[in-house]
Amino acid sequence: MDAITVSDVYKKFSKPADSFWKRMLNRNHAGNGKNGNGSNGNGKNGASAENGHLPYVVAVDHVTFSVPKGEIFGVLGPNGGGKSTLIRLISTLMLPDSGRIDVLGYDVVRQPMKVQERINRVSVEASFFKKLSPMENLLYGARLYGLEAGDVRKRVVEILTRLGLEKRDIFNPMEEMSRGMQQKVAIARALLSRPELLLLDEPTTGLDPRSKREVQAVIRELRDQDGTTMILTTHDMTEADTLCDRIAIMNHGKIIALDTPQALKAMIVSKNGTEVTLEDVFLELTGSKLVSEEEEPV
Amino acid sequence: MTALTVQFRASYAFVERNFNLIKRYWSWELVWLVYSVAESLSVSFIGLGMGAISGSDQPLPQVDTSYFVLYLLIGTLVWRFLSTIFYWITDLINIERWEGTIEYTLMAPIHRLTHMAGQTFFSVVYSLLFTGVILGITAMVFEIDLGEANLLGGVLVLLAGSFSFIGIGIMASSLPLLFPERGSQMTHVFVALLLLISGVYYPVSVLPGFLKELAVISPATYVLEGVRLALLDSAPTGSLWRFVWPVLLMGMALIPAGLWVFGQAERYAKRKGKLHRNG
Structure with missing residues (x-):
């Protein structure tokens, strides 16, 4: 059985557009003989508009x-x-x-609790109660998964020191920690529930090279020792190349390539005789520049 | 580990987290307490100043000033208790939006009932203690003698009334889910309307016709009347039943209704992708 099966999944969002009054005025204009399409809807991100409806963005196509x-x-x-x-x-x-997603045999829409029991997630922004300490935050997170507080306290110290945090930092408010340290606490939160599937949404963004390596080592260890399945999104092509068994490249909500890193690199021909990197593949396929995380809208 | 144990632990997570937050924000709690005491005192002083307000320099002979002071004080205390419960429950989403933790909490494998139960238990205990401290301070300032009052009966009516406010709070907590930018401010409208129609500082009999009719469906109306009867007139606990059953009935309807509304709002927010936007 596959850990995840994603079948023909489609997701769009309506786009906040002009004010109600502006839209009404536009609609009146349209009624006066012009084409009735909404204002927006040009290409980027698949933004589109239907007659009389708000423009929308296709996020997953x-x-x-x-x-x-x-x-x-x-x-x-x-x-x-x-x-x-x-x-x-x-x-x-x-x-x-539309479409269907199954995680470890459970439908994410019809059986969300079954799925939630088996997964955890690390997002790019380490979201915590900033006044609370890592211990208090992680205890809260672990209790939500029904874990016993005594065990959790021991494991928090174990995981965080393994990720390079000093013991005293574990009991100080999160707001006193650097972004990199906060991200490590976020990773510890996800590991506490021992998920079968770990969703890593740019987990190393903003980390210094040493922290990045520590996190990457933990990812490898989880796969090798516990057999944890992981989905990793990243802008770090070297990280993707060294960590991932297979890679999907998405653009405008569509998967435009999916294969092993080696096979992806074999897809394009080197232009100046140097070895093809995953970054070359990415730029070739998406035709986009690599841009900073702060610009991420969705 | 049974499913019940898991849900119980998950429920306790909210109690412990809120306690930790109070501990870390203790200075804010102190400010809030001073504000609440000052508010209760200033409203109750209206009773002492009755003579001057009415144009006479002496208390009016037909007005029992201490009764009037206690009448107003009960209004402020009951209102503080109920509105504190309400705001703690609506904070279910507000706090998490503010801190950015909402997605982590909502993707945890817990029933919404479990989620609400923890937050609700904490809100009732917190409100009781908070209101108790205000009562202690104001009773000292006004030298109020509650020796004859049916305190137990008053607390029973208060607790019975808290169920319906829990239901209203759960309903209102769906607003920050639906409107990330202004949802938390919208919840104030619930409190403002209930304050107007429930006879917090005046009997509902002074309200104009349509507001008087609305007062009948406000749980706070029954709580205020019941508590006043218990504390001002020392009514025996048995006679307070006529205030208890309507609020229990309302609670029985409002809590499931609140959970249903919240469930619909959560589904809508997940469909429209509103969970991850910080307001």
């Missing part, structure tokens, strides 16, 4: 793939390409407009 158990599956794509939406759909935080 009929995506299909499956991930076998124990695999690290990478998802690459430009900002706004639909990676985070895909992660949210798998993690039951969004409902697809």
Whole structure:
């Protein structure tokens, strides 16, 4: 049985457009002989508009793939390409407009609790109660998964020191920690519930090189020792190349390529005789520049 | 580990988290307490100043000033208790939106009932303690003697009334889910309307016709009347039943209704992708 099966999943969002009055005026104009299409709807991100309706953005466009158990599956794509939406759909935080997602044999729409019991997620923004300490935050997170407080306290210290945090930091408010340290706490939160599927949405963004390596080592260890299946979105092509068994490249909500890193690199021909990198493949296929995380709209 | 144990632990997560938040924000709690005490005192002082307000420099002979002070004080205390429960429950989403943790909480494998139960239990205990402290301070300032009052009966009516406010709170907590930017401000409208029609500082009999009719469907109306009867007139607990059963009935209807509304709002937010936007 595959860990994840995504079948023809489609998700669009209506786009906040002009004010109500402006839209009404536009509609009146349209009624006066002009073409009645909404204002927006030009190409980027698949933004579109239907007659008399708000423009919309297609975030995930009929995506299909499956991930076998124990695999690290990478998802690459430009900002706004639909990676985070895909992660949210798998993690039951969004409902697809059509299609079906099964996680470890359970439908994310019909059996969300069964799915939630088996997954966890690390997002790019380490979201915590900033005044609370890592211990208090992680205890809260672990209790939500029904874990026993005594065990959790021990494991929090174990995991966080393994990720390079000082013991005293574990009891100080999160707001006193650097972004990199907060991200490590976010990773510890996801590991506490021992998920069968771990969704890693740009987990190393903003980390210094040493922290990045520590996190990557934990990812490898989880796969090798526990057989945890992982979906990893990242902008770091080297990270994707070294960690992922297979990689899907998304653009405008569609998967435009899916294969092993080696096979993807074999898809294009080197232009100047140097070895082809995953970054070359990415730029060739998406035709986009790599842009910073802050610009990510979806 | 049974499913019940898991849900119980998950429910306790909210109690412990809120306690930790209070501990870390203790200075804010102190400010809030000072504000609440000042508000209760200032409203109750209206009773003492009755003579001056009415144009006379002496208390009016037909007005029992201490009764009037206690009448107003009960209004402020009951209102503080019920509105604190309401705001803690609506904070279910507000706090998490503010901190950005909402997605992590809503993707945890817990029933919404479990989620609400933890937050509700904490809100009732917190409100009881908070209101108790205000009562203690104001009773000292006004030298109020509650020796004859049926305190137990008053607390029973208060607790019975809290169920319906829990239901209204759950309903209102769906607003921040639906409107990430302004949802938390919208919840104030519930409190403002209930304050107007429930006879917090005046008997509902002074309200104009249509508001008087609305007062009948406000649970706070029954709670205020019941508590006043218990504390002002020392009514025996048995006689308070006529205030208890309507609010219990309302609670029985409002809590499931609140959970249903919240469930629909959560589904809508998941469909429209509104969970991850910080307001």
